[in-house]
Amino acid sequence: MSTEAPSSPDFLKVEGLAKTYEGLAEPVFESVNFGIARGEFVCIIGHSGCGKTTILNALAGLEKASEGYVFMDGREVTGPGLERGVVFQGHALMPWLSVRRNIAFAVRSRWPEWSAAQVDRQVEQYVAMVGLSAAIDKKPSQLSGGMKQRVGIARAFAIQPKMLLLDEPFGALDALTRGTIQDELLRICAETQQTVFMITHDVDEAILLADRILLMSNGPRARIAEIVRNTMPRSRQRATMHHDPQYYRIRNHLVDFLVHRSKDLSHGRAPEHPPELSPGLADEPSPEPAPAGAQVLPLRSVA
Numbered sequence: 001m002s003t004e005a006p007s008s009p010d011f012l013k014v015e016g017l018a019k020t021y022e023g024l025a026e027p028v029f030e031s032v033n034f035g036i037a038r039g040e041f042v043c044i045i046g047h048s049g050c051g052k053t054t055i056l057n058a059l060a061g062l063e064k065a066s067e068g069y070v071f072m073d074g075r076e077v078t079g080p081g082l083e084r085g086v087v088f089q090g091h092a093l094m095p096w097l098s099v100r101r102n103i104a105f106a107v108r109s110r111w112p113e114w115s116a117a118q119v120d121r122q123v124e125q126y127v128a129m130v131g132l133s134a135a136i137d138k139k140p141s142q143l144s145g146g147m148k149q150r151v152g153i154a155r156a157f158a159i160q161p162k163m164l165l166l167d168e169p170f171g172a173l174d175a176l177t178r179g180t181i182q183d184e185l186l187r188i189c190a191e192t193q194q195t196v197f198m199i200t201h202d203v204d205e206a207i208l209l210a211d212r213i214l215l216m217s218n219g220p221r222a223r224i225a226e227i228v229r230n231t232m233p234r235s236r237q238r239a240t241m242h243h244d245p246q247y248y249r250i251r252n253h254l255v256d257f258l259v260h261r262s263k264d265l266s267h268g269r270a271p272e273h274p275p276e277l278s279p280g281l282a283d284e285p286s287p288e289p290a291p292a293g294a295q296v297l298p299l300r301s302v303a
């Protein structure tokens with residue numbers, strides 16, 4: 001495989017990615033093309049089974065695609081690396097280790113030459129960042145689900161990755177905890193200029209967090225069918241963003257894609273190079289009205 005960087009300003013570049021499993025007549029996805037700029041927060045949305053986790057695993061270097069390339073910071077991704085931090089849907093903590101030791105394990109892998117005091121300082125800083133200092137010497141079994149998720153996030157951030165990969169990191173949380181952690185994540189990303197690729201099933205979460213939202217068509221032969229620019233100001237807040245009329249234009253566009261277009265664009269009917277859209281703005285066609293009740297439809301129920 002080529003290790004030459006593409007001549008593109010994108011920090012992360014995905015080119016012609018495809019995945020075919022043995023025994024399947026058609027690829028799960030194919031011709032997946034997109035880029036992510038340094039410091040950008042990108043969410044991907046699509047129906048269950050279209051291949052989002054497989055794409056994230058390919059970016060992490062944990063899974064080999066059947067075709068195509070992933071480049072990060074000018075180098076081809078060919079295996080896992082500590083310059084990419086992954087938060088899995090399950091928190092994936094080691095149950096026999098305390099919070100401190102779970103994170104220290106990752107920090108020591110990243111900087112094997114560090115002294116115990118340096119490791120400890122790094123661990124304590126990132127545990128404080130997610131508000132868990134009081135629980136630092138507890139084991140995962142002594143923590144709530146939301147606290148475990150925070151440990152997973154602290155661990156991923158503590159290795160100061162160039163790219164953060166999040167697979168539905170808040171999927172199992174209640175709405176209140178989810179909101180708190182979303183706010184924390186936004187604050188941390190703003191502070192650290194972190195580049196993020198995140199899978200979510202929650203349209204509102206995507207509008208709150210993402211600079212751009214990748215919409216994936218259904219499989220087989222799923223593709224990134226559209227890229228939606230989030231035209232709301234980056235200073236948007238969870239509690240108030242629904243007062244902005246632009247919020248509903250973007251939301252309706254996303255829900256309409258999931259309810260109608262994602263299915264029609266399966267079997268490779270989506271374009272290889274997705275158009276970038278700004279729903280509701282003057283130069284864009286108005287999105288079709290979302291079906292009645294769509295304003296309160298959680299994505300899981302339309303999947």
Ligand SMILES: Nc1ncnc2c1ncn2[C@@H]1O[C@H](COP(=O)(O)OP(=O)(O)OP(=O)(O)O)[C@@H](O)[C@H]1O
Binds near residue numbers: 021046048049053
């Ligand atoms: N080892 C495998 N063999 C055959 N098919 C597989 C294998 N692993 C995954 N798949 C299929 O690949 C597709 C994509 O899986 P993936 O986990 O990436 O989907 P996803 O978009 O993350 O779904 P979800 O939203 O439910 O998490 C699914 O249809 C799944 O059945």
Ligand SMILES: [Mg+2]
Binds near residue numbers: 052053054
């Ligand atoms: Mg998945």
